[in-house]
């Protein structure tokens with residue numbers, strides 16, 4: 087195995103040299119309904135988004151994971167994976183609304199998505215494998231990745247078949263159909279990822295997930 091250590095602070099520059107995007111795209115075709123779009127936003131936009139996000143208030147996701155999150159548009163509260171409350175918070179902040187409109191303009195969504203969850207991951211933190219609440223959200227989930235590359239794992243909920251995808255900063259992950267409803271997705275709590283024979287040291291990752299708040303909660 088090629089031991090390729092990459093410091094995440096260097097990654098935005100190094101990514102262009104690595105040409106990772108090419109082999110990632112072919113791999114994504116093996117999960118129906120999953121689309122991976124590298125470089126959806128450029129480095130300048132990524133930095134601007136991180137700045138805007140960090141100006142907003144964070145909250146702690148749960149005692150279990152202690153990761154920081156933000157919710158915009160609607161706030162969903164879960165206990166042990168069960169929805170216990172949903173509140174309308176108001177319009178999305180401008181930076182989120184601009185992206186939501188862009189996704190719609192690029193025909194990635196049929197409506198302008200109105201719920202945003204920002205997830206922050208520090209090295210060692212993860213997200214348990216899950217299928218996003220079916221009754222809470224619409225059929226299209228879109229995640230924009232910022233910061234350090236992290237690997238996402240997908241597990242088929244019946245066959246337990248697994249896939250991996252390294253989510254690069256600036257990339258968009260679109261989950262619909264089977265990728266949304268049949269495959270679970272999650273992030274292992276680790277401080278580095280091995281992917282395609284290379285090792286990626288994790289630093290801070292911030293993801294922005296866009297969803298449609300489902301009708302009963304509007």
Ligand SMILES: O=C(O)CCC(=O)C(=O)O
Pocket residue numbers: 203205213218229271293295
């Ligand atoms: O951080 C990510 O890329 C995914 C977030 C996610 O799956 C969720 O909030 O449901």
Ligand SMILES: [Fe+2]
Pocket residue numbers: 216217218271
């Ligand atoms: Fe999710």
